[in-house]
Amino acid sequence: MPRSSSISALGTLSVAALLIAAQGPGTRVTYRVRVVQDGVLELARGSVSGPAGTDLRFSLRSDSAEIEALFQIVPEGDTVLVAGEFFTKRRWGGGRSRRGLGLWEQDSYRRVVRLAWGDTARIHLFGRPRPSAAREAGLWVEVALVRGFSGGEGRPAEELQVTDSGTDISVEAVVRPRRARVIMNLVRGDTVSGPRGFDLVPEAPAHRVQLAMAGRTTTLEVGLARPEPSPSARDRVLALDADVVCLRVVAPDVAEPVGIICGRLNNVARRLPLPGGDTLVATFAWPAGR
Amino acid sequence: MSDGHETWLKQIDAELDGELSLVERAALAKHLATCAHCAGARASQLEVRVALARSAGDPHAHVVPRPIIRGRALAFWAVLALATGIAAGWLAHSRWGGPGGSLEDSRAAIVVH
Numbered sequence: 001m002p003r004s005s006s007i008s009a010l011g012t013l014s015v016a017a018l019l020i021a022a023q024g025p026g027t028r029v030t031y032r033v034r035v036v037q038d039g040v041l042e043l044a045r046g047s048v049s050g051p052a053g054t055d056l057r058f059s060l061r062s063d064s065a066e067i068e069a070l071f072q073i074v075p076e077g078d079t080v081l082v083a084g085e086f087f088t089k090r091r092w093g094g095g096r097s098r099r100g101l102g103l104w105e106q107d108s109y110r111r112v113v114r115l116a117w118g119d120t121a122r123i124h125l126f127g128r129p130r131p132s133a134a135r136e137a138g139l140w141v142e143v144a145l146v147r148g149f150s151g152g153e154g155r156p157a158e159e160l161q162v163t164d165s166g167t168d169i170s171v172e173a174v175v176r177p178r179r180a181r182v183i184m185n186l187v188r189g190d191t192v193s194g195p196r197g198f199d200l201v202p203e204a205p206a207h208r209v210q211l212a213m214a215g216r217t218t219t220l221e222v223g224l225a226r227p228e229p230s231p232s233a234r235d236r237v238l239a240l241d242a243d244v245v246c247l248r249v250v251a252p253d254v255a256e257p258v259g260i261i262c263g264r265l266n267n268v269a270r271r272l273p274l275p276g277g278d279t280l281v282a283t284f285a286w287p288a289g290r
Numbered sequence: 291m292s293d294g295h296e297t298w299l300k301q302i303d304a305e306l307d308g309e310l311s312l313v314e315r316a317a318l319a320k321h322l323a324t325c326a327h328c329a330g331a332r333a334s335q336l337e338v339r340v341a342l343a344r345s346a347g348d349p350h351a352h353v354v355p356r357p358i359i360r361g362r363a364l365a366f367w368a369v370l371a372l373a374t375g376i377a378a379g380w381l382a383h384s385r386w387g388g389p390g391g392s393l394e395d396s397r398a399a400i401v402v403h
Contacts, residue, residue, distance in 0.1 A: 067398070086398050107393070113400040120403045128399045142403075 026150035029073065031056040031143055033160075033171050039136025043164040048173045050156030055174040057238060058141065060125065062167050064091040067125050070174065070238050073145065076114075080145055082121060084111045085237045108237050120144040174242045177202070180265055181285040182247060186211045186218055186278045187271075199287050200224040202245060208252065211280075218278060220258070221250040227262050247282050251275065295327060302332045306339060308353060 030049040033056070037043055048056050056071040066089040074081040087108045095103040115121055123141045156173035179199050186193040193213035200207060206223035225246045230236050246262040249272060258280075259272045265284045272280045301318050304310050310318065322329045339354050346355040 069398070082400070084398070084400065088398075090396075107397065109397055111398060111400050113402060115402045122401045122403055124399045124401065127395045127397055128401075 026152065026154075027052045028148050028150040029054050030146045030148070031071070031171075032146065033058070034142040035060065035139070035167075035169055036142060037139050037164075041164070043139075043167055044160060044162045044169040046158070046160030046171050048156070048158050048171050050173045050175055051150060051154055052147075053176065054156055055239065055242075056143070057172040057174050059170045060141075060167060061169075065089065065126075068234070068238050069123075071143065075147070079114050079116050081112065081114050082143075082145070084113075084123070086111065087234050087237045108233060115145065117145060117147055174239050176239075176242050177245060177265055177286065179287045180224060180245045181287045182222070182224065183283045183285070184209065184211060184222070185281045186213045186274075187281055188213065188278045198222075200247075202226050206248070206250065213278070218274070218276070219252055220274075220280070221252050223248045223250075225260075245284055247284075249274075249280060295325075298325070298328045299331055302328065302335055306332075306335055306353075 028049055029052055030047055032047045033045070034042060035044040048054070052075070055073070057068070058071065059068040060066070068087045070085045072083045072085075074083070085108070088106070090105045090107075092103040092105050097103055111123075113121060121143050123143065125139050125141060129138045156175050158171060158173050160169070160171050162169050179201050181197060182200050183195050183197040185195050191214050193211045196209060196211060198207060198209065200222070202224045203226065204224065206221040208219060208221050211218050211220070225248055227241050227244045227246050230241055235241060243265050244262055245265065246260050248260050249258040250256065251258050251274075258274055261270045261272050261280075261282050263270045263282075263284050265286050267283055267285050269281050269283045272282070274280055298318065298321055301310065301314065305315060305318055322332060340349070342354045343349055343351040348355050
């Protein structure tokens with residue numbers, strides 16, 4: 001589909017530009033976020049920060065609307081290009097289905113704006129206020145973009161204070177791993193090999209590893225890859241698989257793929273049966289020092 | 291008795307509208323000759339019709355003239371109704387906006403401050 005293609009192409013370009021920008025001296029990006037109702041009521045206030053390449057995922061849910069957005073930035077000199085991918089669901093008036101269930105409208109679209117570092121972008125979540133409405137009417141999100149030197153701090157950080165419990169608001173840092181810590185074991189019955197850990201880079205050439213168990217050695221070629229784009233439009237738009245990596249496992253003697261293990265960088269062990277009867281257990285985590 | 295009069299009063303009405311056959315007119319005339327009540331009602335009906343014909347500007351008409359809607363009056367009222375509708379719609383739209391607006395209007399908008 002043309003729209004999906006253009007979104008994924010733009011997304012790829014954004015990611016590439018961000019990864020290139022991330023090669024520079026340690027820069028830290030901070031999104032300062034305020035959610036304001038009618039200009040006077042502050043529903044939430046917080047910030048998300050992280051190394052260059054950190055995106056902001058925002059969500060707001062109420063009884064009648066759900067708005068999720070991913071804000072990606074591409075620094076260009078003293079300015080920054082902000083691209084927002086929106087995925088929204090809204091209750092359709094008083095409409096109900098034949099079975100009496102509420103009807104919802106679902107929409108996804110993209111907004112792009114250029115601003116200077118330090119500027120504030122006001123995002124009117126339900127469209128610009130009508131000319132006849134009060135100037136400060138409606139709900140909006142203010143996002144101020146600030147950059148500074150990281151001072152060695154590489155981990156993303158999130159903070160949010162929600163003052164209105166009637167609205168579910170969240171902000172998240174979205175960071176695509178440039179490396180991942182992969183810890184592997186071989187398991188057969190009650191026998192477990194010693195763990196072997198590697199820092200692997202996605203899409204880098206495969207790495208040969210040897211795992212010893214019960215007096216014999218198993219050699220495997222492993223490489224890290226990013227997952228295939230999700231079939232769900234929402235998952236793609238909101239980059240819900242940003243921290244998912246896939247381990248491709250090949251048996252070098254037969255040059256044949258053994259299998260693939262995908263998972264988030266969350267220290268959860270995932271298992272892959274090998275042809276000889278062993279099971280490869282792999283755990284993905286963020287690399288140390290992050 | 292009353293039902294009989296009701297029937298004859300309807301017949302009088304129909305006769306004055308020219309809707310009775312000769313046989314019915316003959317029966318009515320015969321009744322009127324013997325019923326003072328119905329003869330008086332017929333006279334009253336005739337007086338009312340004369341007054342209506344006069345007010346319509348045709349006192350010598352054979353039957354009560356039907357009201358005529360003049361083209362000019364019709365056009366006037368149609369234009370007035372249209373203008374009132376447009377003005378009310380414009381005022382309502384500027385006050386409350388349209389019914390839901392377009393899809394693009396309902397989507398998020400980013401404004402730089």
